Amino acid sequence: EVQLVESGGGLVKPGESLRVSCVVSGFTFSNYNMIWVRQAPGKGLEWVSSISSRSSHIFYADSVEGRFSISRDNAKNSLYLQMNSLRAEDTAVYYCARVGTGYSGSDYVLYFDYWGQGTLVTVSS
């Protein structure tokens, strides 16, 4: 059974740092790209960052570029998101998800097929 379990969320003050983690099981972690997606209270989904299977390709949303850092440890089946200089607008549930690939008949399309339950990060003074 595929499982993704996030941890590390909590209450921090503006300007502080926090690292959230995602431990996976049930699949070969080192074969898959991974992402972080967040959801502010009562709002929609926002992609935060992506990392390829061997960490060779990393991408960030403009809203977190320069403040957040994604990483992974394939030996520990773990994905991380280091969040620095946190702001009130970073308050959200943070989800990790696995990136799958499907063929449309003409294109290989990336999608997010397994998600964790999320961890809540609250930034408030």
Next chain:
Amino acid sequence: IQMTQSPSSLSASVGDRVTITCRASQSISSYLNWYQQHPGKAPKLLIYAAFSLQSGVPSRFSGSGSGTDFALTISSLQPEDFATYYCQQSYTTLITFGQGTRLEIK
């Protein structure tokens, strides 16, 4: 790439046929996925590559479209289908979601 869903909310009854649309600000070929989210839960993949049904998803869900205009159709609403639905493009490395469509019981 901006993704715009319509409507933002929708009221319907069990057994109804409903369609949610998603428009991309530029052509994204078939790089379009649909997700369902119940309150307090993680999103669930329904449709990938515009029209391919994810394993385990009931056949009453279907997807269509290509280029800039896409649709998610639920052929006969069931009680468990009342949730929020999101489209998402993966045409570019900067992934974007639609704002969501909340499907409510009439």
